[in-house]
Every structure is written in structure tokens, then in C-alpha cells.
Amino acid sequence: MHGIHLISNGRLTEQHMQLVSEQIAQINYIHLREKTKTAKEILEMIDFLLEAGVPAERIIINDRVDVASIKKCCGVQLAYHSIPVADVKRSFPALRIGKSVHSLEEAITAEHNGADFLIYGHIFSSNSKPGLEPRGITALADVTKNVSIPVIAIGGITEQNMNQVQEVGASGVAIMSGVWDAEDPTEAIKCYRQVFDSRKEEQFE
């Protein structure tokens, strides 16, 4: 589950989905996180992506386990208000389970309950969470050291600070406003990819 997770911003348009399908080689996973949309609408978005050539194993659905299961998506991203990890694990063994966590304790519990990966944040201050104190790099390092499943860092990740989260053990980054609010989202995706891979190459040198 390593790499770049692009998270939809709740207002995903056809134009955005077209962009995702064109740039799917640059990102690793697209998360449909459209909280106000109905099950029917999310299914239609998945169909759009599949028809545009996005493989189901690259699509992660926020909260709606039933929708992810029916479309044989890669997995689900569960929040505090979602079905508990252990229940999903037992009843939907084919799905990869991501859990959104905000503390070391939550991270350890989620791993214990069977989560396949974690999204932890927010790391830096971000437009998506204005006014909330970011958790910072040291807390992220503490999480990656204490769990063995992949940790994806979220919150204010830019091309400038991405390598920092990779250095402390994050397996991936979750990007929202960094792409959707960019003047040129296509260029932003390419830039994130390049910076992400540069660190990977460094590790293998």
C-alpha cells in the first residue's frame, strides 16, 4: 500500500475523474471520499473510473464497505464513525483495510484489529484542517517505529516536505488540496511522483 494516495475532496467532478484516469500511472491509489454522495452516486463514479481504464485494485472507497465489495475495489478507508476494522476483516476478507488514526494508541489498536495500512495525520498545517495543531514529524516517526503495517502520512504534504515524512518511515503520502487546489493539478501530480521516487532511489543506492 506504499506510494501516493490521492484523496478526493468531496466535490469530485467528471473532469477530476478524467484527470485521475489520465494520470493513474503517476499515482498509486485513488480514494473516493465523497461523504455527501449516495451509494448509487459513488457506484457511478467507480464505473466512470473503471471505464476510463483505472484498475479496481487502485481504487479505495471511504466508509462504504458494501460499495467497495460489490465493485471488487482494492479496499476501504475506515474512520472513527465507520464499521470497526475487526468486523470488516471478518466479513470482507478480500478487501484491504485502511484505518485513519490520529494517535500512536489508535495506530497500535488498528494494527492489532487487522488493519492493512494506516493513514496518520495531519502532519503539517493544511488548508483541509485550518486552525488544528499539526502532529509533526516526530509523532509520525513514533507511529512508524511502533507498528509494522504501512503508514501513510496525511496533511499539508508538499513537494518540499514529502521526503521528510519518507525519512521517518512513512510508506506513502496522502494528497488532497496539494493536487485539487493546484493551479495545474496534472503538473502537481507529476511533481509529487518525481519527488517521491527520488527518495526511493536514494534508499536503494
Next chain:
Amino acid sequence: MHGIHLISNGRLTEQHMQLVSEQIAQINYIHLREKTKTAKEILEMIDFLLEAGVPAERIIINDRVDVASIKKCCGVQLAYHSIPVADVKRSFPALRIGKSVHSLEEAITAEHNGADFLIYGHIFSSNSKPGLEPRGITALADVTKNVSIPVIAIGGITEQNMNQVQEVGASGVAIMSGVWDAEDPTEAIKCYRQVFDSRKEEQFE
């Protein structure tokens, strides 16, 4: 799926759930239709009912197929905005599928797609749908004649008009405000049961 379906009103309290568990012998199914609640909250409501002695095979969950499946509930009630009937049928064969329909055409399609029962309405004017023209008894008769799965009538069903919907072939009635807005909900449930059964006895005489 015949009988009395009690539908929650989106504001179900612990006191209401206590009432349901005490009166479960009087009703056939309780539908949890709590549209603004999260998956976690609905799961907690189901746990409350199960612990209070309501059997899972009497509980129907609105829209959230995943929640119904995890708790091995009787089934799901699907609306226009839900996952399509055929998808649920294929992926969740253990669940009974109710579909909410508003025309003969929708009823026939839902049966064709594998629905196990229909909720059709609204039949009479009701507090839940103020200002909307009710469909009436003749339209209900048209639906029950043209499908072979059970049709549950919804909308403004009272102790006074319940036998009318049974006479034109409705297998059951769905009640919401008739119980929740009653001065004495326990008495209302008993009264609905008595009137419903009186018609059944008539049929068997």
C-alpha cells in the same frame, strides 16, 4: 415478509428501542432508517436491540448493506439512491431485499431484478409526506395484482384504513408516524396488530 413493519423515524432514541424490544411480539419487522446516523451508530443501535432480545431476523436496515450483512440482519431496504437490487442480490445472497417503489413500473422492475418484497406508497396522505398527492388504493391494487412478491403498503396507514390495503392484496403495512407520533405508542402498536390480525382471521374463515 408479511405483517407489520415498524419504520424508525430518523430520531430513534434508546427509549424508542426499549419500546420496540418490549413490543417485538406485536410487530413483524423493525426497520432502522436513520439516514443521518453513521455506520458505527447504526451498529450500536443493532447491538442494543439484539441485547434487548430482538432477533436479528426481525431487523431490516435501510440502505447500509454492509451493516446489515455484518450483523446478520434479516435484510435491507433499498431506495432509489441505494445500491441497485441486482448488485445486492449477487454479492449478499443471505440478505432479504426490500425495495421502495413509487409506481407499477418500478415495482415490476424491482421484482425482475430480484427484490424479495416491495414497500409501495404513499397510499394515504400522511404527516411524513405533507403536500404530496397520495397514490391511493386503486394504484396499490394495480401493483399487488401485477407482482408476485409481497407488497407492503406505506403512508398514512391507520387502524381505520388498514383493512382496505389488506383487501386489495397488500401483504403488510409499514408504520412510522402512526406509532412514533401516537400519544401512547405501545397502545398504538397493539391496536395495529389487532386490526391487522382481524383481517387475517376473516380471510381464513
